[in-house]
Amino acid sequence: MADASDQSAEIRRARWLILLVAVIAVIAVGFSYLIWRFTRDDPVRYADPEEHFKYGSTGGERESGIPYWIWKVLPKMFPEYLPGKTYTPGREYASLGFLYEPGKDLPIGVSRRNTQGLDRVFLNCAICHAGSARETPQTRPVIYAGMPSNTVDLEGFERFIFACATDQRFNAPRMMAEIEGIGGRYDFINRFLMRYYSLAKICRLAFRVGTLRDSIASF
Numbered sequence: 001m002a003d004a005s006d007q008s009a010e011i012r013r014a015r016w017l018i019l020l021v022a023v024i025a026v027i028a029v030g031f032s033y034l035i036w037r038f039t040r041d042d043p044v045r046y047a048d049p050e051e052h053f054k055y056g057s058t059g060g061e062r063e064s065g066i067p068y069w070i071w072k073v074l075p076k077m078f079p080e081y082l083p084g085k086t087y088t089p090g091r092e093y094a095s096l097g098f099l100y101e102p103g104k105d106l107p108i109g110v111s112r113r114n115t116q117g118l119d120r121v122f123l124n125c126a127i128c129h130a131g132s133a134r135e136t137p138q139t140r141p142v143i144y145a146g147m148p149s150n151t152v153d154l155e156g157f158e159r160f161i162f163a164c165a166t167d168q169r170f171n172a173p174r175m176m177a178e179i180e181g182i183g184g185r186y187d188f189i190n191r192f193l194m195r196y197y198s199l200a201k202i203c204r205l206a207f208r209v210g211t212l213r214d215s216i217a218s219f
Contacts, residue, residue, distance in 0.1 A: 037116070037117040037189070039116075040114055040115065040116060040117055041062070041113070041114075041115050041116075042113065042114045042115075043056070043057035043061075043111065043112070043113040043114075044056075044057070044111070044112045044113065050145050053125065053126055053130075053145050053146075054108045054109065054126045054130060054145055055104070055106065055108070055110070055111055055112075055124070055126075056111055056124060057111040057112070057113045057122075057124065058111065058124045058125060059113075060111075060122035060123065060124070061111065061112070061113040061115055061120040061121060061122045062113070062115050064122055065113065065115065065120030065121060065122045066120060066121055066122065066161075067118055067119065067120055067121075067194060068112060068119040068120060068121050069119075069179045069182075069184035069186075069194075070175065070179070070194075071092075071110075071121050072092060072105075072179075072182060072184070073175065073178045073179050073182055073184070074092075074160075074161075074164050075087045075088075075092040075093065076089075076092070076178060076182065077164070077169070077170075077174070077175070077178050078160075078163065078164045078167060078169075078170075081159070081160050081163040081164060082095045082096065082160060083095040083096060083153070083156065089182075090105065091107075093107055093157070094107075096152065096153050096156050096157050096160065097149075097151035097152040097153045097156075098110070098151075098152055098157075099130065099131075099132055099143055099151060099152075101143065106121060108126050108127075108130045108143065108145075109123055109124055109125075109126040109127030109128070109130060109149075109152070110122070110123060110124070110127070111123075111124045117189065117190065117193075118190055118193055118194075126145065127149065127152060127154070128148070128149050128152070128154075129145070129146055129147070129148065129149065130143060130144065130145050130146070130147065130149060131143070131144055131147040131148055131149050131150040131151065132144070132150070132151060133147075133150075172194070172195040175194070176191065176194065176195065179194075
């Protein structure tokens, strides 16, 4: 009887040990994932020097970046704050003079980076140093990287961001519904960040417009 009892106790201890090891392994994997996610700093890269100049990151997304899907959805939510009061899918900021190229979902001078697990966008040097020209009013504009910007209304862009963030309709439930309406999808962690962190951050950015201006002036 004693041998059977000892054997049963050994089996229970072995099971508990296996369970403990499994729990520790799950915690370790989860902890490692969170470390990887929240230390991630991965810009979209371009091999071509001109493409990198027009769309490459200069690091502004880390501190002042607007979450990608918020950037995409703001003109849809608040077209009344745009020049002409119109929303154009795929060319959301064209009314502010931002230049778009075929096949690009962001305008020239706007870069994208995944930082802390969230895709964010911000302005780079090309926002002030890329322009367009055409021979006649009927010909297609040609974009020249390096020339002074002759279309972008940065002050109008600042006013737009400020107006959106101070509007009573700028709230997490409506924002998330609108983002999902244009195809945006987030996992649980990013939904939490979008609801409670990123909205607060973009509000702070709007109330401190000087931060945006100073960042642009540093290009």
